[in-house]
Amino acid sequence: MEFKDYYATLGVEPTAGEAEIKTAYRRLARKYHPDVSKEKDAEEKFKAVNEAYEVLRDPQKRAAYDQLRAGGYRPGDEIRPPPGGFYRGGGQPDFDFEEIFAGGGAGGGFSDFFESLFGRAAGARPGRGGAPGAARGDTRAKLAVPLKAVYEGSSVRITVNGKTLDVRIPKGIRPRQVIRLARQGRNGGDLLLEVEYAADPQFEVDGRNILYTLPVAPWEAALGATLNVPTLGGPVEVKIPPDSEAGRKLRLRGRGLPATGDLPAGDQIIELEILAPKAHTAAQRKAYAALRDAFGEDWRRS
Incomplete structure (x- = not known):
């Protein structure tokens, strides 16, 4: 598995602030958006830009990534994740970054490197309390929903625990609201999806x-x-x-x-x-x- 330099992908320095990172992302997302770009490999470049932004826009994800990057890795370097992935056990902090990204938009198609660092997008972990209505045996995950689905109230397709599910997104749903899918979690429990808005290039x-x-x-x-x-x-x-x-x-x-x-x-x-x-x-x-x-x-x- 190859190390990815997310700063180089966005064309910013590691010291870049939130505003600079956002500006770089928006510029590149417009440039490579598959609906309008005529650039070669625009779709792959668009995915790479979105993945980099997904990490660098989030203070916790960015801190975890910077911790790994401080080891001297460079783009193309082969790295081998420890059993269970980075930041899982072994005295390392558990950042609880298990998320599910709805198909399409800015959230899909993350690399093996991303999933090794932050957890597989297809896996949801058992809840650890604090969830509205969470019962023992339920599975909790965050669901990054494209803004267009929030606007239209349409369905999105996700893959979780090896199953493909169509999830209806209530029109206008707010961040932190929870969608419950009965008996779709692990061991016959319910799947509780906490909604967040996916990053959008526009x-x-x-x-x-x-x-x-x-x-x-x-x-x-x-x-x-x-x-x-x-x-x-x-x-x-x-x-x-x-x-x-x-x-x-x-x-x-x-x-x-x-x-x-x-x-x-x-x-x-x-x-x-x-x-x-x-x-x-x-x-x-x-x-x-x-x-x-x-x-x-x-x-x-x-």
Whole structure:
């Protein structure tokens, strides 16, 4: 089994902070997303980026990984996990990272290296108390659910204890809520799935709101434009007001996570990110020169 350098995968230094890691992930996830990318091996690269982010975004997972990385391993080095996997017994801390990832989205297809470090995605461990309604013999696991399934209330397919199960996700379900599957745990017990939201390459979650960063060209920000913007319910047209600045926020009401219980539906918040396209041709460089001449060197003062 080969060691993986998750920092190199995201193109960040081991000292990178949470914001830098998130920015790198979003950039690479957009680049390699199989639905839009024409890059060679885009799907495999997309999976690698998601796996790296899954580890580095979580303080406990990152600490466990850094502990292993401190042993001097480099990409491609062969490592042999001890019996039971890393961080299981032998005086090592038990990080309890057994999780099940629903098919599709950012959570699927983790490598043998990941599973050896944090536990097999297909295995759920017996609960250890603190679970709502957990009875002796029940099996507990965390279920990372794609945001689209939360939005639609659709079913997701998981593999656990060697069985493939279709799990219905209640529309708008909240993190930490538990889905009980009767007699699907070990030894005839129930399987209790504690829901968490899987990392998404496009969206972030803030309560019931969905956050999305929209790249716009300088002329679109200056002159205004109508652009297609992805939402969990499909693309919608959004008008960019003239003279918009970087960081401006637009709101799509009711386009966040759906209402559930006593919680109303959230909104989608769009934050504008102004990006200057690279000039690849003589005509494009000439256009940039014309902009420079039109605005002059004192444009910052205005």
